[in-house]
Amino acid sequence: MHRSESVSPLRPFVELTGVSHTYATGGTLAVDGLDIRVNEGEFAAVVGPSGCGKSTLMKLATGLQFPQSGAVVVDGKEVRDPVKIAGMAFQAPTLLPWRTTLENLMLPLEIVEPHRSRLRRHKAEYVAKAEALLASVGLEGAGSKFPWQLSGGMQQRASLCRALIHEPKLLMLDEPFGALDAFTREELWCVIRDLHARMAGTLTVILVTHDLREAVFLADRIFCMSSRPGRIIAEREVAFARPRDIEITYKPDFSDIVHDLRGRIAQARSTA
Amino acid sequence: MDDLAEFLLTSWPAALVIGVAIYIGYLLYKVIGASALDRTKLSLQLAPLFCTFGTFLVWELLCKAFAVSTFVLPAPSDIAIAIWQFRRQIGFHSFHTAWMTLAGFGLAVAFGIALGLLLGASRFFYAGFYPLLVGFNSIPKVAVVPILVIWFGVGWLPAVLTAFMISFFPIVVNVATGLATIEPETEDVLKALGASKLQIMTKVGIPRSLPYFFGSLKVAITLAYVGSVIAEYNASRYGIGNLMARASADFNVPLLFAALIALAILGVAMYMATVWLENRMTGWAQRSSFAAT
Numbered sequence: 131m132h133r134s135e136s137v138s139p140l141r142p143f144v145e146l147t148g149v150s151h152t153y154a155t156g157g158t159l160a161v162d163g164l165d166i167r168v169n170e171g172e173f174a175a176v177v178g179p180s181g182c183g184k185s186t187l188m189k190l191a192t193g194l195q196f197p198q199s200g201a202v203v204v205d206g207k208e209v210r211d212p213v214k215i216a217g218m219a220f221q222a223p224t225l226l227p228w229r230t231t232l233e234n235l236m237l238p239l240e241i242v243e244p245h246r247s248r249l250r251r252h253k254a255e256y257v258a259k260a261e262a263l264l265a266s267v268g269l270e271g272a273g274s275k276f277p278w279q280l281s282g283g284m285q286q287r288a289s290l291c292r293a294l295i296h297e298p299k300l301l302m303l304d305e306p307f308g309a310l311d312a313f314t315r316e317e318l319w320c321v322i323r324d325l326h327a328r329m330a331g332t333l334t335v336i337l338v339t340h341d342l343r344e345a346v347f348l349a350d351r352i353f354c355m356s357s358r359p360g361r362i363i364a365e366r367e368v369a370f371a372r373p374r375d376i377e378i379t380y381k382p383d384f385s386d387i388v389h390d391l392r393g394r395i396a397q398a399r400s401t402a
Numbered sequence: 403m404d405d406l407a408e409f410l411l412t413s414w415p416a417a418l419v420i421g422v423a424i425y426i427g428y429l430l431y432k433v434i435g436a437s438a439l440d441r442t443k444l445s446l447q448l449a450p451l452f453c454t455f456g457t458f459l460v461w462e463l464l465c466k467a468f469a470v471s472t473f474v475l476p477a478p479s480d481i482a483i484a485i486w487q488f489r490r491q492i493g494f495h496s497f498h499t500a501w502m503t504l505a506g507f508g509l510a511v512a513f514g515i516a517l518g519l520l521l522g523a524s525r526f527f528y529a530g531f532y533p534l535l536v537g538f539n540s541i542p543k544v545a546v547v548p549i550l551v552i553w554f555g556v557g558w559l560p561a562v563l564t565a566f567m568i569s570f571f572p573i574v575v576n577v578a579t580g581l582a583t584i585e586p587e588t589e590d591v592l593k594a595l596g597a598s599k600l601q602i603m604t605k606v607g608i609p610r611s612l613p614y615f616f617g618s619l620k621v622a623i624t625l626a627y628v629g630s631v632i633a634e635y636n637a638s639r640y641g642i643g644n645l646m647a648r649a650s651a652d653f654n655v656p657l658l659f660a661a662l663i664a665l666a667i668l669g670v671a672m673y674m675a676t677v678w679l680e681n682r683m684t685g686w687a688q689r690s691s692f693a694a695t
Contacts, residue, residue: 211596216594217595220590226588228609228686241592241596241597296595
């Protein structure tokens, strides 16, 4: 393993065992017999054709939906409510247009304990923290701007910051870079890579994407899903050393992994 | 107090004319002082004035050219004379129309917000009450005025209630829509943080529905105005509607037209007040106008 030494004995953080789910009684299954295990501090990616139930997986793992059968365990506890330790970011930045970027970042702090009850008295401390986080993703001084005054890439950076401000243990990303141009997307890959590296071992990330290069570049472990009803058809580890440079995406062994994944998904599509 | 009221009643048309004259003077001053580049843009501000006065001028000339009887269509000059002649009555009744409209509108805002929040927050109540609301809204409110007269007698209450009944519907629908159309992803972000339903409402739902709410006020104030005038016409001793009912009985056509002009001025004033309020409160929703800051 090339992972950093601070990762203590691997402990499963998100575990889905035999999970099946449908949205309406008698409807077709969205996911069928999912088995996924992501260790603490790991960066996992879920790839698959569109409509394969990737978003359902997100909702199941955060407790926004409950499976019809099977078990979902997060941080050693069976999920019965929204998990409260998760941060989420989506393809749309979903920032609130009546709040400035900084106020948008503060939103989770107004909801999650213990920050919620501390926020009023320790405002300056939290503002400083939010500004430091903004600076770390290249948004120095953008806090006072409204989201609609920022470009798409900047909005997505702010959205990532909002997902991380309350120091969640689990970060769920649902195609967060899907709507961005190729250059901005690669920049943001590096942003998320650095954020994950900084939280060494304490932040578990699950990234849902259909971009195979993105998955291979960022993740330690990749799950391939079949088309609906979603099943895991392959799982593979990516052992490139960290920190990874964007240059590795042009190396042959990188391309080999992408090619291999592509083949498995293509096969799943043709047999479906 | 009485002196002030007396002054307002006798000199409001003069004050209005002076105000409009000052505004025109100010615009002209700006246009003359502006550079050639800004002048075309500024002259657009004068366009409404030109067109309004032009329309009245054509009206005046047509009436004079064809010697139309004031009994059929009074010329603007006849109307202006009637306004000056009946300025006390018009001023007095306009005041009553204004407060009855605003009272009904205020009730509609309070009730509309409350019901809108309830419907927006609960899918059960939304599905349950929506047909009832549509049914109630489709009743022509003039048909309800006789019932109100039986309940409350002739007076200010039927006018206020008619204004209320006719104007709360758009407020309810808009507030409920704003709440019910929160993006599911925003809701997911908050739920995953453990936010309660109430927190989602206060942090996202209510701020989000504000532009819808203020947008609906523009519609509601116009409707409330229609409601109070209808009720005044049928069941009140005060208000422009009542003045018109009596002028109509006397075949005083110039006074009828004078009352119409007063209604137009009052209506525009109330509409502009709500537009001003909307721009002030929800500037972020009209982002294009000052996105350059």
